Amino acid sequence: MIVLKIGGNVINNPATLHEALDYFASLIEPAVLVHGGGRRANQVLSAMGQEPVLIDGRRITDQATLEIVTMVYAGLLNKDIVAQLQSRGCNAIGLSGADGNAIQATKRPVDTIDYGFAGDVTAVNVALLDALLRLGMQPVLCPITHDLRGQLLNTNADTIATETAAALAGHGHSVRLQYCFELPGVLTQLDDPSTMIEELSESRYTSLREDGTIAGGMLPKLDNAFRALHAGAKDVRIGSLAELRRGGGTSCVAG
Amino acid sequence: MIVLKIGGNVINNPATLHEALDYFASLIEPAVLVHGGGRRANQVLSAMGQEPVLIDGRRITDQATLEIVTMVYAGLLNKDIVAQLQSRGCNAIGLSGADGNAIQATKRPVDTIDYGFAGDVTAVNVALLDALLRLGMQPVLCPITHDLRGQLLNTNADTIATETAAALAGHGHSVRLQYCFELPGVLTQLDDPSTMIEELSESRYTSLREDGTIAGGMLPKLDNAFRALHAGAKDVRIGSLAELRRGGGTSCVAG
Numbered sequence: 001m002i003v004l005k006i007g008g009n010v011i012n013n014p015a016t017l018h019e020a021l022d023y024f025a026s027l028i029e030p031a032v033l034v035h036g037g038g039r040r041a042n043q044v045l046s047a048m049g050q051e052p053v054l055i056d057g058r059r060i061t062d063q064a065t066l067e068i069v070t071m072v073y074a075g076l077l078n079k080d081i082v083a084q085l086q087s088r089g090c091n092a093i094g095l096s097g098a099d100g101n102a103i104q105a106t107k108r109p110v111d112t113i114d115y116g117f118a119g120d121v122t123a124v125n126v127a128l129l130d131a132l133l134r135l136g137m138q139p140v141l142c143p144i145t146h147d148l149r150g151q152l153l154n155t156n157a158d159t160i161a162t163e164t165a166a167a168l169a170g171h172g173h174s175v176r177l178q179y180c181f182e183l184p185g186v187l188t189q190l191d192d193p194s195t196m197i198e199e200l201s202e203s204r205y206t207s208l209r210e211d212g213t214i215a216g217g218m219l220p221k222l223d224n225a226f227r228a229l230h231a232g233a234k235d236v237r238i239g240s241l242a243e244l245r246r247g248g249g250t251s252c253v254a255g
Numbered sequence: 256m257i258v259l260k261i262g263g264n265v266i267n268n269p270a271t272l273h274e275a276l277d278y279f280a281s282l283i284e285p286a287v288l289v290h291g292g293g294r295r296a297n298q299v300l301s302a303m304g305q306e307p308v309l310i311d312g313r314r315i316t317d318q319a320t321l322e323i324v325t326m327v328y329a330g331l332l333n334k335d336i337v338a339q340l341q342s343r344g345c346n347a348i349g350l351s352g353a354d355g356n357a358i359q360a361t362k363r364p365v366d367t368i369d370y371g372f373a374g375d376v377t378a379v380n381v382a383l384l385d386a387l388l389r390l391g392m393q394p395v396l397c398p399i400t401h402d403l404r405g406q407l408l409n410t411n412a413d414t415i416a417t418e419t420a421a422a423l424a425g426h427g428h429s430v431r432l433q434y435c436f437e438l439p440g441v442l443t444q445l446d447d448p449s450t451m452i453e454e455l456s457e458s459r460y461t462s463l464r465e466d467g468t469i470a471g472g473m474l475p476k477l478d479n480a481f482r483a484l485h486a487g488a489k490d491v492r493i494g495s496l497a498e499l500r501r502g503g504g505t506s507c508v509a510g
Contacts, residue, residue, distance in 0.1 A: 075330020087405035150342035
């Protein structure tokens, strides 16, 4: 089983989105697609006179922002992706975490920062995903969750992919997790694709993190990747679509 | 089986929306909810600098409008409704027509008026609805369809409810169809609730239409109601939530 996560830079460019959907539709094994869309959300926020507020790459989600990300992730992007997959003969079904109680979350507690309506995943409904896959449908998850008390919550899409892969692995599935983004993989020099790390062990990650070689947005992504690995995912990769298609990109490995 | 359609005036008021969701969640039989949301879509259109364009109550859907109604119907409203139903113990699953190919449509041909990305329903996926109901889920349909070639389309919510009820009836289900709106039922004098018609036969409808007693937005609604009746729906009613709850409202009958 494959869990494929596509990021905002892949979605925002029609050409790369089409390639990613071609790839997903071509998969023979059961597959779950997870998408973000923060860049498009920022565009709509701006068009509606709201300013995106992010701290360390994490969005501060007030009520107006929650409504807009729900519109963009669960509406605009999710349905466009589903319709495009359907046109490729892939029987996609779009889900927010609220749909069929697919992904339950809890509002992030306020510590030093109040993230507002941000959700931390508490449960992934594997029985639902299994049932939909058995019916021949491919779930397409957007990063909106709910707390089962009527509140929608905004959740990081990498985290959705990670927790979904972890939950599927925990229920006996052999899971391959792929984070598709705009770079070929994890690079030691951001401007030089030839510095891509093919196999990244957790111990090497720790040292590259400590010496500052890996920094910024790669850190939460790699934390997610190793979390999925520990939870039992068989193969965890980060890379561009071209790399992932040929089994490349950066493979995260134990040790 | 019940197909319940709730209109924009019901959705736009939190109190009436909560009542409608209480009612839907309390249904013991398998049930499908269909919602509109045109008023909220108009608010978001205005906030984004677009002017809603409607001819005879039907929306002209250009590309920008399609994106906004997809955001509002499939995102904002559908997910809020699903989350609220989930909090009531109702295992709702929100669907656009693209999801699982639930409702297929064709772009309305241009005659004298070009409605843009408006969809006329061509097929309702009864096998999907049956499968979801068997899994204990209650489908919540928003009025966005697709053409199976990657194009999303905007479709009238009354029509979605009608075609869904007709398709379910055509597959052997005993279907009750309820259109919930802000009036107690079909009135012969709009300002006087005591003029509600309890049983409206098609012949009486025809004469009330010809003499102008019934006009405007009630006409497409009643055309839809009688279409569902002809297609085999057992009980077709139009009314307020209070009326529908007690088995009241206007009952459309053959003859």
